[in-house]
Amino acid sequence: ASWEDIIADGTGAAGFLLARFARGRKPATASLFLLAGFALLTGSAWPVIAATQAVVHRNHQFPVIFNGDIDSESSFVSARDNRMEARRDESLGTIYTGVEVTGGGALGIEIRDLVPDWTGYSVLNLDLGIESGQGMELTVRVHDRFHRRGDQPHNDRFNRRFNLPAGRSTLRIPLVDIENAPIGRKMDMTDIDALVIFSGVLENSRTIRLYEISLD
Secondary structure, eight states: OOHHHHHHHHHHHHHHHHHHHTTTSOHHHHHHHHHHHHHHHHHHHHHHHHHHHHHHHHHHHTTEEEOSOHHHHTTTEEESSOEEEEEEETTTTEEEEEEEEOTTOEEEEEEESOOOOOTTOOEEEEEEEEOSSSOEEEEEEEEETGGGGTTOOGGGSEEEEEEEOSEEEEEEEEHHHHHTOSTTSOOOTTSEEEEEEEEEEOSSOEEEEEEEEEEO
16 A cells, blocks of 8 residues: 555546546536546556556566666666666667665665566576776575565575676576575476575675676
8 A cells, every 4th residue: 555556546536436427417518527537547547557568668678687777677676775877888888777885785686577487598697897996796686486475585596696896797697506596496487586686785885887687
């Protein structure tokens, strides 16, 4: 529940009521009621329209999971206490997302509601960079929908720690490693739920560049 839900529900109800009140009234008055009702119904339906557009965009670009432009990916990508901004790498002519982590904070990026079926692919690629003269340690996490049904133990998902140097790097993770990561079972590669990139607390501020995340 949220204020946005209440507003959307109330707007939709008001739209139907206005359309109902148009019945039996003079044509000019009925037209005004119908026009106002249609406008309110369209407004209340906008969250559904926006969500549908986001899903179509996500499915169309797959096996690209994140295309580097947070402005087009914000429905599925979020950061924990990190500022994210789409920027342009003039030397390469490409868009990337800069993720700013302040000193004393930690990196926390989640890509959720993924296209769930990763079968038919063999490698997860993460193209990213670190804007400083110092590298950093980060962890890549992947879990399936089954993982969320229990108490989410650490050994029931894929976690791998990487030490990245400053500059641009590409991490390549075999999907067989992700599939075999949970202890006592195999990860369901037809039902992947989320991908998370995180770090421990950083002493100094850092900016991480996300260029692209994809499967091949």
